[in-house]
Amino acid sequence: NAGVTQTPKFRILKIGQSMTLQCAQDMNHNYMYWYRQDPGMGLKLIYYSVGAGITDKGEVPNGYNVSRSTTEDFPLRLELAAPSQTSVYFCASMFGQGSDLAYEQYFGPGTRLTVT
């Protein structure tokens, strides 16, 4: 298993540009998450999904959009990039209740995004 994969690893955007951060998992997890981590800080939840076709906002959703058309993929879209979105973005996934491994979140390696 590759686990949780994220692309790209690094990206520099100009203000106002848009991009999509890709996330995929091959563990058949039903729950998937997007977090951002600013320098020296903890994780903040942007969006999450409890299954294909279902998404919900986290604590910092403004400026982002997500979709979940398949169990495996959960892309994060940045529209009109702003310097405040400079951060490291982590995707994560987990089984929900009913599994012996329930609630253990597995993280991707992160995408370092700079907006200038």
Next chain:
Amino acid sequence: AQTVTQSQPEMSVQEAETVTLSCTYDTSENNYYLFWYKQPPSRQMILVIRQEAYKQQNATENRFSVNFQKAAKSFSLKISDSQLGDTAMYFCAFIPKWGGNKLTFGGGTRVLVKP
């Protein structure tokens, strides 16, 4: 709503010694899971240890062990025989067992292991 508090922003420890990180949480749930995650300088988030609230026995994983005090809502992590590779940020996290779909993270504790 649940909250998770890590009161020690930074800690340092000599190689081969033991360090204990504190974590307290606030919840009205009776059944839940607690986790410690490690984030080394590579930024990869790594699950260190997991504790289920209904289990009395404290979880252990090699040199990592927890002291889970349910009544006190305390979940400390002990790192024994510290190694240079243990240098990292450590995050405590909570999720309720029933209906839980989001982890609540603490603010993190930076651990520096000195040679």
